[in-house]
Amino acid sequence: MYTFNTLKKSLQIFSCFLVFATSSVASPVKISVLQIIEHPALDATYQGILEELKKLGFEDGRTMVLDFQTAQGNAALAAQIAQKFVSNGTNAIVTLGTKASQAAMKATEKTKIPVIFSSVTDPLEAKLVTDLKAPQGNVTGVSNFLGVEPQFALFKRILPDLKTIGVIYDPGEANSISLNEAMKKTAKKMNLKIVFAVASKTSEVLMASQSLCGKVDALFVNNDNTALGAFSSVVKAAKECGIPAFVSDVDMVPQGARAALGPDQKDIGRQTARIVDRILKNPKGKMPPVEFPQKTEEVINPESR
Numbered sequence: 001m002y003t004f005n006t007l008k009k010s011l012q013i014f015s016c017f018l019v020f021a022t023s024s025v026a027s028p029v030k031i032s033v034l035q036i037i038e039h040p041a042l043d044a045t046y047q048g049i050l051e052e053l054k055k056l057g058f059e060d061g062r063t064m065v066l067d068f069q070t071a072q073g074n075a076a077l078a079a080q081i082a083q084k085f086v087s088n089g090t091n092a093i094v095t096l097g098t099k100a101s102q103a104a105m106k107a108t109e110k111t112k113i114p115v116i117f118s119s120v121t122d123p124l125e126a127k128l129v130t131d132l133k134a135p136q137g138n139v140t141g142v143s144n145f146l147g148v149e150p151q152f153a154l155f156k157r158i159l160p161d162l163k164t165i166g167v168i169y170d171p172g173e174a175n176s177i178s179l180n181e182a183m184k185k186t187a188k189k190m191n192l193k194i195v196f197a198v199a200s201k202t203s204e205v206l207m208a209s210q211s212l213c214g215k216v217d218a219l220f221v222n223n224d225n226t227a228l229g230a231f232s233s234v235v236k237a238a239k240e241c242g243i244p245a246f247v248s249d250v251d252m253v254p255q256g257a258r259a260a261l262g263p264d265q266k267d268i269g270r271q272t273a274r275i276v277d278r279i280l281k282n283p284k285g286k287m288p289p290v291e292f293p294q295k296t297e298e299v300i301n302p303e304s305r
Helices: 004-024 040-055 075-087 098-107 148-158 174-189 202-210 225-229 231-241 250-255 265-281
Strands: 029-035 064-070 092-096 115-118 139-142 164-169 193-198 218-221 245-247 259-263 296-300
Touching: 029 040, 029 075, 029 098, 040 092, 040 225, 040 250, 040 265, 064 075, 075 092, 075 098, 092 098, 092 265, 098 115, 098 139, 098 174, 115 265, 139 265, 148 174, 148 259, 164 174, 164 202, 164 225, 174 193, 193 202, 202 225, 202 231, 218 231, 225 231, 231 245, 231 250, 250 259, 250 296, 259 265
Parallel strands: 029 064, 029 092, 092 115, 115 139, 164 193, 164 218, 218 245, 245 259
Antiparallel strands: 259 296
């Protein structure tokens, strides 16, 4: 027969069990994503991240709380968003694009919050890491770097008389400065000439592209997120000039590019998600090395000339 004291004791034991069971259930991990600007290449990267995270068991609203923000190409806004992520107690910040990655790195410099970048061409030039194989800080990720020479070789195969390439770029993009130097060296070796046009904002891309009309045989955007964010303007100017527009991101070809040789952006996103998973499951471990594209694609658009 149960006495009052026996029942009371049973309830106390049951209550302790409930407290233990509740405390042993892990809280959803907070993952914040900062994309510098929306365009098909970075959008594909983000989709790859989402798909792979889901495969790895990160389900939004259950095992993960996901906060996605875009900075609309604005570095100052990227800095504000990154700081907000830190204030909200995020467990990890995933960044798409160089300026977004630099903003997150600065916002987390006094914390241990990991920053995992994606689609950053030159993380050394951007000062995100000092050692690709053994990042020493809280930042690592996946680069979308692809050598310039095979891209130029593709353009010359499509356009045998190609002599001069017009490149639109944002001088505020560390990637672009690094790539410009690589393009100049490669162009000299391949008997090509590069003419540059500056566009610091997406609203300046059309005018920059039009300024190259009559001076070049083709336009090219090489991993510059500002120019990619307004790639329709590059295509418009190319059509007005009667020349093709080339691009480094295969996801941009449907927008009117003549051709592209570049990495599989969605696969870069998947690589990024796997690094996120590795870091969150081993928070006290060393930062994984920077990774590079595992797949490249060549896409030619016969409709665009």
